[in-house]
Amino acid sequence: MGLAENQLSFDVIEEWIKKNPKASICTPEGVAEFKNVANFQDYHGFPDFRKAIANFMSKARGGRVKFDPDRVVMAGGATGANETVMFCLADPGDAFLVPSPYYPAFYRDLGWRTGVKIVPVDCDSSNNFQVTRAALEAAYEKARNNNINIKGLIITNPSNPLGTTVDRDTLTSLVKFINDKNIHLVCDEIYAGTVFSCPKFTCVTEVLQDVKNCNRDLIHIVYSLSKDMGVPGLRIGIVYSYNDAVVNCARKMSSFGLVSSQTQHMLSAMLLDDEFVSNFLETSSKRLARRHRFFTTGLEEVGINCLKGNAGLYCWMDLRKLLKDQTFEAEMVLWRMIINEVKLNVSPGSSFRCVEPGWFRVC
Amino acid sequence: MGLAENQLSFDVIEEWIKKNPKASICTPEGVAEFKNVANFQDYHGFPDFRKAIANFMSKARGGRVKFDPDRVVMAGGATGANETVMFCLADPGDAFLVPSPYYPAFYRDLGWRTGVKIVPVDCDSSNNFQVTRAALEAAYEKARNNNINIKGLIITNPSNPLGTTVDRDTLTSLVKFINDKNIHLVCDEIYAGTVFSCPKFTCVTEVLQDVKNCNRDLIHIVYSLSKDMGVPGLRIGIVYSYNDAVVNCARKMSSFGLVSSQTQHMLSAMLLDDEFVSNFLETSSKRLARRHRFFTTGLEEVGINCLKGNAGLYCWMDLRKLLKDQTFEAEMVLWRMIINEVKLNVSPGSSFRCVEPGWFRVC
Numbered sequence: 001m002g003l004a005e006n007q008l009s010f011d012v013i014e015e016w017i018k019k020n021p022k023a024s025i026c027t028p029e030g031v032a033e034f035k036n037v038a039n040f041q042d043y044h045g046f047p048d049f050r051k052a053i054a055n056f057m058s059k060a061r062g063g064r065v066k067f068d069p070d071r072v073v074m075a076g077g078a079t080g081a082n083e084t085v086m087f088c089l090a091d092p093g094d095a096f097l098v099p100s101p102y103y104p105a106f107y108r109d110l111g112w113r114t115g116v117k118i119v120p121v122d123c124d125s126s127n128n129f130q131v132t133r134a135a136l137e138a139a140y141e142k143a144r145n146n147n148i149n150i151k152g153l154i155i156t157n158p159s160n161p162l163g164t165t166v167d168r169d170t171l172t173s174l175v176k177f178i179n180d181k182n183i184h185l186v187c188d189e190i191y192a193g194t195v196f197s198c199p200k201f202t203c204v205t206e207v208l209q210d211v212k213n214c215n216r217d218l219i220h221i222v223y224s225l226s227k228d229m230g231v232p233g234l235r236i237g238i239v240y241s242y243n244d245a246v247v248n249c250a251r252k253m254s255s256f257g258l259v260s261s262q263t264q265h266m267l268s269a270m271l272l273d274d275e276f277v278s279n280f281l282e283t284s285s286k287r288l289a290r291r292h293r294f295f296t297t298g299l300e301e302v303g304i305n306c307l308k309g310n311a312g313l314y315c316w317m318d319l320r321k322l323l324k325d326q327t328f329e330a331e332m333v334l335w336r337m338i339i340n341e342v343k344l345n346v347s348p349g350s351s352f353r354c355v356e357p358g359w360f361r362v363c
Numbered sequence: 364m365g366l367a368e369n370q371l372s373f374d375v376i377e378e379w380i381k382k383n384p385k386a387s388i389c390t391p392e393g394v395a396e397f398k399n400v401a402n403f404q405d406y407h408g409f410p411d412f413r414k415a416i417a418n419f420m421s422k423a424r425g426g427r428v429k430f431d432p433d434r435v436v437m438a439g440g441a442t443g444a445n446e447t448v449m450f451c452l453a454d455p456g457d458a459f460l461v462p463s464p465y466y467p468a469f470y471r472d473l474g475w476r477t478g479v480k481i482v483p484v485d486c487d488s489s490n491n492f493q494v495t496r497a498a499l500e501a502a503y504e505k506a507r508n509n510n511i512n513i514k515g516l517i518i519t520n521p522s523n524p525l526g527t528t529v530d531r532d533t534l535t536s537l538v539k540f541i542n543d544k545n546i547h548l549v550c551d552e553i554y555a556g557t558v559f560s561c562p563k564f565t566c567v568t569e570v571l572q573d574v575k576n577c578n579r580d581l582i583h584i585v586y587s588l589s590k591d592m593g594v595p596g597l598r599i600g601i602v603y604s605y606n607d608a609v610v611n612c613a614r615k616m617s618s619f620g621l622v623s624s625q626t627q628h629m630l631s632a633m634l635l636d637d638e639f640v641s642n643f644l645e646t647s648s649k650r651l652a653r654r655h656r657f658f659t660t661g662l663e664e665v666g667i668n669c670l671k672g673n674a675g676l677y678c679w680m681d682l683r684k685l686l687k688d689q690t691f692e693a694e695m696v697l698w699r700m701i702i703n704e705v706k707l708n709v710s711p712g713s714s715f716r717c718v719e720p721g722w723f724r725v726c
Contacts, residue, residue, distance in 0.1 A: 113619075233623065233624025255443075256446060
């Protein structure tokens with residue numbers, strides 16, 4: 001509880017490993033490769049690894065989009081991937097718009113060492129926390145009035161903590177916005193493979209064609225296997241950019257966050273196995289849906305509603321009616337009660353910079 | 364040729380892997396651990412991994428020093444470890460003294476993203492390129508006169524490209540210098556386990572007791588398994604500091620360069636096996652000595668001398684007498700001839716910022 005871990009489908013991975021001992025450099029069948037693999041240190045990564053990641057990224061998005069292996073750049077987890085993109089795009093003091101509520105470690109990932117600032121874009125329950133053009137314009141103008149240089153917009157789609165996807169119209173509107181302002185769009189899609197019910201996930205790549213004169217140089221995707229495959233320990237972070245300069249710059253920086261060649265080697269074989277990938281994604285999606293249904297139905301039975309979610313590893317729980325008053329102080333009082341008496345490790349909305357008191361993330 | 368790769372003792376590692384299938388999460392014997400290992404993401408690293416690294420660091424230094432596992436911090440290779448230390452110790456624009464000739468990628472590792480500058484300390488063949496107090500004082504004063512804030516000194520011991528160790532008296536003098544100036548000492552000891560002949564390696568830890576009132580908070584070691592074990596692909600970078608604040612700060616930053624948990628898990632078992640470690644280090648040292656002797660003897664037979672080396676994966680070859688004149692232009696002419704006609708990928712001394720023309724690194 002409290003950790004965004006996806007532990008539901010390890011049996012599928014374990015089964016594959018047992019059937020494919022040659023994929024590993026740690027088995028009698030595969031150890032002959034140890035020397036070549038462990039010694040290998042090309043910053044581009046193994047060609048097969050880049051192909052395997054592009055293949056998995058496509059399949060995790062329903063096969064509706066294709067990715068070019070030559071645009072796949074390695075980073076140390078999504079943490080490192082987000083930081084790398086910031087180093088590529090911004091100077092210290094520059095800022096990125098980030099719709100709230102958002103992942104609290106963005107302060108670390110995006111800003112600690114780069115000096116980049118976060119400017120929140122306030123979203124609320126009136127439209128299920130979807131970001132609007134009006135909210136973007138307001139945040140953008142306010143920042144400019146405060147002499148803050150906005151370099152781009154970062155969205156997490158599917159959203160952590162909401163557990164929802166950005167709908168296609170909204171996504172199109174976001175791409176239009178950043179094109180109009182000539183600023184960058186970084187799409188953190190690390191939960192793309194956790195979509196378990198309708199509406200289906202829309203990847204930013206799908207809407208690029210819908211926007212007239214879209215400047216693809218402004219579009220960047222951050223990916224990872226930490227959530228979709230539940231393997232954060234393996235530190236697979238990916239920068240995928242439509243901008244050649246960003247690909248080149250990020251690749252130079254990848255010396256700071258290369259993926260272990262041992263891990264690249266094993267995942268190359270695993271993720272180029274289409275049968276495995278299809279089976280894994282289908283199984284994972286079904287199991288996530290079952291857990292989600294089980295959990296939200298249980299909450300409903302005791303009168304607690306959640307934002308209608310279709311993705312991710314958590315629920316965005318509405319406890320507004322349990323607050324003594326509609327303040328963040330009351331949210332903290334309720335949070336301590338849940339932690340200490342109910343013994344559930346949930347996270348208060350204020351920790352995600354939610355503007356409405358009374359929401360909690362539970363996972 | 365041209366790459367500082369240690370490929371001589373992989374058979375010892377492969378033998379261990381075959382005998383210890385349970386150590387891996389990629390074998391039928393070890394796969395039951397996959398879930399716990401791949402999902403694990405503690406920034407401190409597995410306790411056994413920290414113990415294993417401390418154990419290997421000690422044994423690679425002849426067992427004369429001990430290391431505290433709680434001071435072992437993970438980073439993405441030595442590349443990431445060097446950068447992490449810079450982020451911990453310096454602000455953009457601050458500088459570090461670095462004795463020349465030095466590893467050219469220091470510009471990337473130390474400076475690209477941190478904004479830290481390098482101030483070379485000139486060393487030459489008159490005393491076998493050992494750094495002197497006078498050279499340090501001169502570089503320090505010159506920097507101060509140019510309003511450059513010197514935060515510390517970085518040494519690579521054993522040295523890349525020289526293939527020599529820093530002798531104990533020099534090391535003591537360096538520690539005294541940084542203590543007198545109250546600046547930091549970063550000891551890049553990534554070649555500690557490659558010492559193959561006398562004099563033996565002296566770790567900075569051994570001389571701390573020799574310096575009166577030594578402030579240990581100023582002392583930091585960068586380590587890696589890339590050279591000593593020949594596994595750069597696995598990305599094992601380590602920051603080891605006697606300064607609690609640096610340990611804490613580096614550990615927070617390690618989220619950007621964690622070691623793959625798959626790799627941590629396997630190495631924990633391997634490097635806590637004392638018999639394996641002793642055998643590996645002894646075998647590696649003997650084989651490096653044999654190669655070094657074979658290579659330098661061959662060069663001597665054709666009248667080419669090298670700096671007398673006792674460590675590392677290369678020779679520092681003296682071709683001064685083959686230069687048309689004693690200039691770096693003549694060095695480049697000779698280098699092109701070696702590359703294009705002799706077909707040997709050697710590196711000219713100027714690429715390591717050597718102040719004397721005519722030296723070449725060969726590996």
